[in-house]
Amino acid sequence: MHNEPLAFRMRPRTIDEIAGQQHVIGQNTALYRMIKNGHVPSMLLYGEPGIGKTSLVYAIAGSTNLTFIPLNATTSGKKDIERVVDEARITGKVILFLDEIHRFNKLQQDTLLPHVENGSVVLIGATTENPFHDVNPAIRSRCGEILQLNRLEKADLILLLNRALTDEARGLGKQTIQITDEQIEKIAEGVNGDARKALTLLESLISASDEEDGTVLIEDWLIENLIGRIGVFGDKNGSHHYNLLSALQKSVRGSDTDAALYYLAHLLEVGDLVAVNRRLLVMAYEDIGLAAPEVGPHVAAATDAAIRLGMPEARIPLANAVIEMCLASKSNSAYQALDAAIAAIHQGKTGDIPMHLRDTHYAGAEKLGHGGYIYPHDHPIGSFGGWVNQSYLPDAIANLQFYTPVLAGEEKKSAAIYERLKDFRKKK
Incomplete structure (x- = not known):
């Protein structure tokens, strides 16, 4: 009987056994050809848990004759790195797989980096965090390849599941298991592109299912029960969390209600209500703006209610806010205008x-030449209120224009007034 988990046993042994990630290790990629020709470059692998970073590294190691040493940056010390260096001196070259490489400390770097630079140690690092944010530049500069892995497609997961079900040496092939293609597909759909979760779920199903005459019977309700919240991935500080926030804002900006609700749901499942509320408030003024000025106060009220309510009830006002923003007219003219003014100041x-x-609220202001301001409220102009034709910008930049109206929603009315006032000023 196997003691190791199914996901561990079914790791690919060579790069030809890898399922998915064809953009990284497909037969037409440079990396595949280099490895086949006996050259393994130092590289960084970046992506979410369970999508095959570790499996890819073990497959690369299995496709070469080099000594392979796996370490984890969170638990390894200087002595571990020295052991790798000593091994490289003996064998000529080793592959060092460093998981959680973003936690690599300076002492480890100082010990290892010269050997990576001279080629005696091939460094392959894996991380769930964005390497451009979280991996030390000294490491990045010595890794010629920075490869982002993607979640596996459903077809890739189905291939892995069927391989596990039929493999007698490493998988479940020696057991008689009654499972339909539809059930395999349901497993593949329910794990959010995570190969480890797919194989772990399959193994759990086998353990939890009844047997009849030596045949394991897989039932639909058990699959549904075990899938549960298996698709949720992320934490409050990880790179993926910020990707979700970015995707939420871009979906609202693009008026895709269903996509925005999907990313909102994922963020709420991760559990950072404060970050979600903050982003929604920014979006109300950045992306909706003057086109629907009532949205800002609505979102402020919704986020305030969410904080007061807490989860799970907080999802209710936030759903209202997201849908309203998706379907509202949109304008970014106000903050773009301010940014243009800031840029002008920086440009001198x-x-x-x-x-x-x-200011004239002090004795002596008149002697300095201050004064002559005309009070607009004393000069009514239709239903607009008060207006008088006098200059406000410094004379040196009197012709600059920062605000460009967007003709959307309520901003159409503001744009018409803006253009009319510009005409009035030209008559000065």
Whole structure:
């Protein structure tokens, strides 16, 4: 009887056994050809848990004759790295697989990096965090390849599951298991592209199922029960969490209600209500803006209610807010205008504040030439309120324009007023 988990036993032994990740290790990729020709470059593998980073490394090692040493950066020390270096001196070259490489400390780096640089140690690092954010630049600079792995497709997972069911040496092939193609497909669909979860789920199903005359009978209700929340991945600080926040905002900006709700659901399952609320408030003013000015207060009320309610009830006002933002008219003109003004200041486009706008609330202001301001409220103009034709920008930049209206929703009315006032100013 096997003691190791099924997912461990079914790891690919060579690169030809890898399922999925064809963009990284397919037969037409440079990496595949290099390994087949006996050259293994140092590299970083980046991606979510369970999508095959470790399996890819073991498959690469199995496709070469080099000594293979796996370590974890969270538990390894200087002595472990020195052991790798000593092995490289004896054998000429080793492959070092360093999992959680973003936790690699400076002492380990100082010991290892010269040997990676001279080629005696081939460093393959794996991380769930964005290497451009979390991996030390010294490591990145010595890894010629930074490869992002993707979640496996359903077809890849079905291939892995069937391989496990039929493999007599490493898998479940010696057992008689009654499982339908539809049930295998349901497992593949329910694990969110995670090969480890797919094989672990299959193994759990076998253990939990009844037997009849030596045949294991897989039942639909048991699959549903075990899948549960298996598709949720992320934490409050990981790179994937920020990818989810980014995807939520871009889906709202693109008016895709279903996609926005999907990413909101995933974020709420991860559990960072504060980050979700903050992002929704930003979106209300960044992406909806003047086109639907009522949305900002609505979202503020929804996020405040979510904090007061807590989960799971918080999802209710947040769902309202996300759908309203998706279907609202959109404009980014206000913050773009402010950014243009900030950029102008940084570029040195400045000037003296006009005398009539300067403070006059002190004795001696008149002697400095301050004054002459005309109070707009004393000059009504239709239903607009008060307006008077006087300059406000410094004379040196009087012709600059920062705001460009977006003709959407309520901003159409504001845009018409803006253009009309510009015409009035030209008559000065």
